[in-house]
Amino acid sequence: MAAPTPIVLFLATSGRSGSTLLERTVGQWDGWCSVGELSWVWEKGLIEDQRCGCGTPLRSCPFWTEVFERGFGGFDGVDAEAQAAGWEDERLTRNLGVFGPARIRERALATKASRLDVLITLYRSIAATAAADVVVDSSKFPLRPAMVLARPDLSARVVHLVRDPRGMVFSWRRAKPEAAADAGEGLAPASTWHAAAWWLATHVALDRSLRGAGERVMQLRYEDFVADPGAALGSIAGLVGSDADPADIVEGRALRLGPTHTVWGNPDRHRSGLVEVRSDERWRAEMPASEKRLVTAITGPMLRRYGYPLHTA
Numbered sequence: 301m302a303a304p305t306p307i308v309l310f311l312a313t314s315g316r317s318g319s320t321l322l323e324r325t326v327g328q329w330d331g332w333c334s335v336g337e338l339s340w341v342w343e344k345g346l347i348e349d350q351r352c353g354c355g356t357p358l359r360s361c362p363f364w365t366e367v368f369e370r371g372f373g374g375f376d377g378v379d380a381e382a383q384a385a386g387w388e389d390e391r392l393t394r395n396l397g398v399f400g401p402a403r404i405r406e407r408a409l410a411t412k413a414s415r416l417d418v419l420i421t422l423y424r425s426i427a428a429t430a431a432a433d434v435v436v437d438s439s440k441f442p443l444r445p446a447m448v449l450a451r452p453d454l455s456a457r458v459v460h461l462v463r464d465p466r467g468m469v470f471s472w473r474r475a476k477p478e479a480a481a482d483a484g485e486g487l488a489p490a491s492t493w494h495a496a497a498w499w500l501a502t503h504v505a506l507d508r509s510l511r512g513a514g515e516r517v518m519q520l521r522y523e524d525f526v527a528d529p530g531a532a533l534g535s536i537a538g539l540v541g542s543d544a545d546p547a548d549i550v551e552g553r554a555l556r557l558g559p560t561h562t563v564w565g566n567p568d569r570h571r572s573g574l575v576e577v578r579s580d581e582r583w584r585a586e587m588p589a590s591e592k593r594l595v596t597a598i599t600g601p602m603l604r605r606y607g608y609p610l611h612t613a
């Protein structure tokens with residue numbers, strides 16, 4: 301019997317925007333399973349056997365062992381090298397924001413159907429193993445949500461998560477290289493200019509490729525999630541059509557988090573217990589005015605779109 305088809309919820313963002321915390325949070329609800337940045341499951345998971353969010357190397361984790369048994373007859377039932385190489389194209393699409401929406405859609409649909417079939421088998425198998433109706437994928441490649449939204453045989457929703465680019469750039473540029481590498485981000489961008497351009501390209505690509513998806517997409521600002529996690533969680537439950545209750549997770553300004561089987565993401569994914577939500581606003585005081593101006597100049601048109609001020613104190 302085929303596994304039931306879950307709703308796939310993407311947390312789409314540019315990185316350094318609170319997505320690790322958010323995906324772990326929604327993964328606490330009964331029937332919701334967060335798997336982290338699933339795009340890395342082939343390279344970091346099957347090939348390199350890096351640690352799952354539960355702390356066990358992926359190939360020894362009982363959860364992933366069952367997922368691959370169920371979906372593919374075992375870890376060796378699917379060619380991980382070929383999958384990793386095939387999705388490599390996807391990494392290059394971060395800059396697709398420079399193209400029009402038609403071009404993005406065309407490129408998305410041109411992705412080999414067989415590769416998407418493997419992905420969909422994986423989603424179904426994750427849902428069946430976790431007894432979940434909702435699978436949360438925080439893969440950071442902006443075309444992936446559009447590809448999955450275009451599939452008639454799958455129900456998908458997207459939270460487009462945005463953070464003030466000055467905060468994102470500050471956090472990224474000052475991350476220790478090993479922490480950035482551990483977070484699957486590779487080397488931090490070589491310059492402020494590069495980091496700001498990355499933010500811009502990612503959000504333009506997301507905006508354009510998700511245009512027309514209507515009520516299947518919502519925008520959420522990191523700052524709003526941090527200010528009122530309960531309200532943000534309520535909106536996300538509404539997007540999915542679920543009656544999941546934020547009060548199950550939120551306790552004042554803190555979140556009750558247990559371990560999840562995330563394949564890849566920020567090292568914070570290993571923290572458990574009551575985690576206090578704090579907005580990282582250090583950039584406001586510590587970022588040089590010239591750097592703020594540069595980021596503002598590069599990201600200006602999209603800043604207004606997401607409701608961020610052009611001038612900062």
Ligand SMILES: [Zn+2]
Nearest residue numbers: 352354361561
């Ligand atoms: Zn695990």
